[in-house]
Amino acid sequence: MSSSTAVSAAPSAAKWKKTLGDGLYTANPITRQILGICSTLAVTNRVDKALVMGAALIFVTGLSNLFLSLLRRLIPNRIRMIAEMAVVSTFVIVIDQFLRGFYWDISRQLGPYVALIITNCIVMGRGEAFALQNPPLLSLLDGAANAAGYAMMLAIVGIFRELLGSGSILGITLLSSAWYVKNQLLVLAPGAFFALGLLIWIFNVINPPVPRETEK
Amino acid sequence: MKDSSRILLFSAVLAVICALLLAGSTLFTAPYRQANEKAEELRNFLAVLGAPVQELRDSQELLELFTRDVRVKTLGRLTLYEYYPDSGGDAKPQAVAVPFTGMGLWGVIKGVIALQPDLRTIKSISFYQQEETPGLGGEIASDWFRRQFENKQLASADGQAGFRVLKPGGQAGPAEVDGISGATMTSQRVELMLNNLARSIAEERQHYVQ
Numbered sequence: 001m002s003s004s005t006a007v008s009a010a011p012s013a014a015k016w017k018k019t020l021g022d023g024l025y026t027a028n029p030i031t032r033q034i035l036g037i038c039s040t041l042a043v044t045n046r047v048d049k050a051l052v053m054g055a056a057l058i059f060v061t062g063l064s065n066l067f068l069s070l071l072r073r074l075i076p077n078r079i080r081m082i083a084e085m086a087v088v089s090t091f092v093i094v095i096d097q098f099l100r101g102f103y104w105d106i107s108r109q110l111g112p113y114v115a116l117i118i119t120n121c122i123v124m125g126r127g128e129a130f131a132l133q134n135p136p137l138l139s140l141l142d143g144a145a146n147a148a149g150y151a152m153m154l155a156i157v158g159i160f161r162e163l164l165g166s167g168s169i170l171g172i173t174l175l176s177s178a179w180y181v182k183n184q185l186l187v188l189a190p191g192a193f194f195a196l197g198l199l200i201w202i203f204n205v206i207n208p209p210v211p212r213e214t215e216k
Numbered sequence: 217m218k219d220s221s222r223i224l225l226f227s228a229v230l231a232v233i234c235a236l237l238l239a240g241s242t243l244f245t246a247p248y249r250q251a252n253e254k255a256e257e258l259r260n261f262l263a264v265l266g267a268p269v270q271e272l273r274d275s276q277e278l279l280e281l282f283t284r285d286v287r288v289k290t291l292g293r294l295t296l297y298e299y300y301p302d303s304g305g306d307a308k309p310q311a312v313a314v315p316f317t318g319m320g321l322w323g324v325i326k327g328v329i330a331l332q333p334d335l336r337t338i339k340s341i342s343f344y345q346q347e348e349t350p351g352l353g354g355e356i357a358s359d360w361f362r363r364q365f366e367n368k369q370l371a372s373a374d375g376q377a378g379f380r381v382l383k384p385g386g387q388a389g390p391a392e393v394d395g396i397s398g399a400t401m402t403s404q405r406v407e408l409m410l411n412n413l414a415r416s417i418a419e420e421r422q423h424y425v426q
Binding site: 071074075076078079082083086087090093094097098100101102104108 | 219222223226227230231234237238241242244245246248249252255256
């Protein structure tokens, strides 16, 4: 990411837009940065799981970016990473408790993957690469935009897998089992590799990566 | 030196803030989480008893069904959950559920077993809380493992209280099921758990009146 600009002046409108666009599309964490793949493979066999996981990541990445940015001049450099971990894991535990309290069924289906957001590279990556050099609100947007980019890809993979694997979307049957033979492969983990591989390929054809040396 | 005292101060303040946030969210969600865990337990009890839990929409209905059709009874050290599907019209319960717990390989295993009113024949079993290795010991929660228990006896052929989890592949007798390949430790611990259960049920069986 290019974020070496001075931080004193308020970010311009173009900068806001670029931050949003980068996270959602241009530098999408899944199709371009290939981060957070583990949970993408694990929780996308149904659309509702993918959506809840995406929402949880938007919450965690947005807030931890905001917090880290507020603290960015206070964090001693030598304990930078551990301080980031402390902030990230706090928010992850908060969202995990919340899901267990209010969305029990989905929390049970997501199993350990909500708690494993702590190890999701997108969260730490945005903290390190963006929040520590940029003002708080812009960092909040960056975190939320990247996580929304992640959520979007999860939803696309989820729609593909649930539709072909279970013949339904969000539990509503669309492909009747009378004439459609459900493809079990897409419900199981290997199906996620095919779906995600195809997705990354398609997005890289539509939006080819810019050669690195021309940057800035 | 100034640098390290700053690090200490920063870590201390950050730790306190994070701890306060965590304590706050834990306290706030605790009643809801506990209600959900309780409902999950009831759902498992009702499911092994053969109640139509699939038709239920929320935990409120679950609780209604439980209070209507299940009678909780203490028998010595055991707690029995008797199932009267016709709201107590029957003289005999259709099934009796007995919860059990024990140590697995990685953590506590909690389960519940449903027996016929003779307290000997197994109707079904569920391991609803376990942290065994996924794909190996974790298979105790899977249908193929649990279905083996149906219509088995919680006593061996010579009438002794006991239950065996065998090495897979053999011919399983009336008080035996096949264990799980690659999960010998879990299989042994499940066997121990079921033996303890069989023994305490055998001690209390003669005092049991419906």
